[in-house]
Amino acid sequence: MASSPSPYNDDNEDILTSLNEDHVLTIQLNRPKAYNALRTQLLKEVAEVLIKATSDDLVRCVVLTGGPKVFAAGADITEMVDKTPVDVLNDPRAAYWMSIRNFPKPMIGAINGFCLGGGNELAMHCDILIAGRNAQFGQPEINLGIIPGAGGTQRLTQMIGKSKAMKLVLSGQFLSAIEAEQAGLVGEVCEPELTIQKAQNLAKIIALKPPIAARLAKEAVLKASDGLLAEGIQFERKAFALLFATQDKAEGVSAFMEKRKPTFQGR
Ligand code: CAA
Numbered sequence: 001m002a003s004s005p006s007p008y009n010d011d012n013e014d015i016l017t018s019l020n021e022d023h024v025l026t027i028q029l030n031r032p033k034a035y036n037a038l039r040t041q042l043l044k045e046v047a048e049v050l051i052k053a054t055s056d057d058l059v060r061c062v063v064l065t066g067g068p069k070v071f072a073a074g075a076d077i078t079e080m081v082d083k084t085p086v087d088v089l090n091d092p093r094a095a096y097w098m099s100i101r102n103f104p105k106p107m108i109g110a111i112n113g114f115c116l117g118g119g120n121e122l123a124m125h126c127d128i129l130i131a132g133r134n135a136q137f138g139q140p141e142i143n144l145g146i147i148p149g150a151g152g153t154q155r156l157t158q159m160i161g162k163s164k165a166m167k168l169v170l171s172g173q174f175l176s177a178i179e180a181e182q183a184g185l186v187g188e189v190c191e192p193e194l195t196i197q198k199a200q201n202l203a204k205i206i207a208l209k210p211p212i213a214a215r216l217a218k219e220a221v222l223k224a225s226d227g228l229l230a231e232g233i234q235f236e237r238k239a240f241a242l243l244f245a246t247q248d249k250a251e252g253v254s255a256f257m258e259k260r261k262p263t264f265q266g267r
Contacts, residue, residue, distance in 0.1 A: 008049060014042035017049055023060035024203040025053050026196070028067055035073035036066045038118045040093055042076075046122075047099035054104060060207035060214070062103070063199045064126055065110035066119070068192060071135070074117025077144065077256050080244075088149070088241035097150050100125050104215045106206050110199035111135045112192045116174070121150040124159065127218055129185065130199045131177040132192030137185060138174035145252030145264060149240030154232040158225050159185050 008017035008025060016028040027049055029036040036042075046064075053059040066072050083091075100122070109126030115137045123129055123137075131137075139148045139156060147153060148169065157165040160175075160183040167173065180186040190198050206214060243249050247267040255262035 008052070012045045012049075014039070015045045015049065019058060020200075022200075022204040023058055023207040024063060024200055025049075025059045025061075026063045026065065026200065028065050029072055030067070032067065032069065034076065035070045035114055036119070037073055037076040037078075038122065039076035039079055040091075040096075043093055043096040043100075047096035050103040050107075051099055057211075059105065060211050061105060061203040062107040063110055063196065063203050064107055064122070065196050065199065066112065066115075068112055068132075068196070070113035071109070071111045071115040072119030072122060073114045074119050074140070075149075077253055080144070080249075080253050081257070083244050085241040085244045088244050093150075094237070097121075097125075101151075104218065105211070106203070106214055106218055108199045108203050108206075110195045111137075111177075111186070112195050117141055117148065117152070118150055121148060121152045121155070124151070124155040124185075127221075128187045128202065129180075130188045130190065130195055130202070131180060131186045132195040133177050133189060134192045135177040135180065135186075135189075136174040137168075137177075137180045138172065139169050140172035140174075142170060143172045143252060143262065144256060145246055145248035145250070145262070146243045147236065147240055149237060151229065151233045151236065153236045154229045156185075158229065159183075 008019055014031055016030050019025045031037060053062060107126045109123045109129045111123055111129055112132040113134055115123050115135055117140060120137050120139055139152045141147050153169060164183055177189045181189045248264045251264060252262045
């Protein structure tokens, strides 16, 4: 990662940040032992850095990455164990997702390895994705007795179409980097060791463009779909919360923690 003294090298626990002289802010998710699982602290830190970057003229483009091995294996399942539907409805995570969604400057995702569940939802909040050949994309929440809860059902369907989205959401299977590129989820596939550099090179090109035009271009492109997404995202969020009342969710999460196959009863 390029490094320079910057106001972003704060006391973050779960992310690394660096701002380079090309006006590119790189944010790296940094919980490698948990496959960068998006615990609430991590999501909060990403949201706060993006809020800071919004009003910082030195930042013209952001690269979001999980590093060379894994992007993120989804929400942190250990945080889900005792959550009730009411906890989910009151969860501060919704506000963090909203801050990420509202980041107005261009953001490029540099994706290696697993990009799953909330990880894939985070990747889909980026404006362009560059993936290493080792990347795998999926929404495996169904294996936990739940569904995507941060816009995955809506954004994935919009990006890759109903049939492919249904396949991923209902079966929990993954797309390879090449399949994701063919499906329209990913903009470019490269060797894994080049992913971050390629994203930073593209970010540098974008950072040289007029910043106000770049912001408005992003907003305009998002307008092509955002209006259509809003209702679906609201429905998904309520369905996600409701599923936290089911025995199947308790079984799915316990099975993951106990490293065994779940048995679902439809209760
Ligand atoms: N949450 C917490 N810990 C996780 C995690 C997650 N999502 N994914 C992986 N880990 C941890 C594992 O528990 C394990 O930790 P230990 O070494 O302490 O046991 C470590 O990361 C490595 O994982 P595995 O041993 O399972 O590695 P693997 O290579 O055999 O499998 C994997 C990798 C396929 C990604 C598998 O870990 C997996 O299926 N993870 C869960 C994926 C998932 O279900 N994501 C969706 C979460 S729900 C969600 O995302 C909803 C939302 O945001 C709204």
